[in-house]
Amino acid sequence: MPALQDDFVSRVLAVVESIPPGRVMTYGDVAASLGSRAARAVGQVMAYYGSDVPWWRVIRSSGHPAQDHESRALEYFRAESTPLLWSSSGVFRVDLRAARHTP
């Protein structure tokens, strides 16, 4: 069988691509899927290679999207009808309770 890209980067990208529209996963869940606790490493990989994957479907356990891309992610969430929760301060966050994708 052909050796699928078992690089950490490719593993991360594969998991992110496996997230269906309208669903999201936390960095910790992605790292856990890889058998590692490297939630931060996932973020690093996303920062460099996330351009080729739906990075907006990967958010923090708090429900907030990428620290410097929340505005950009909001447009994608609205386009995919992703469940969102709006705080009194006008700050939005993903409804992990309903949108969290568990493999």
Next chain:
DNA sequence: GAGGTGACCCAAG
């Protein structure tokens, strides 16, 4: 080969 950095996580106040 070694060090610094980061689209983070968890626990406690």
Next chain:
DNA sequence: TCTTGGGCCACCT
């Protein structure tokens, strides 16, 4: 409910 501090792993230079 929100904020703070420390720890973890992998990638880049």
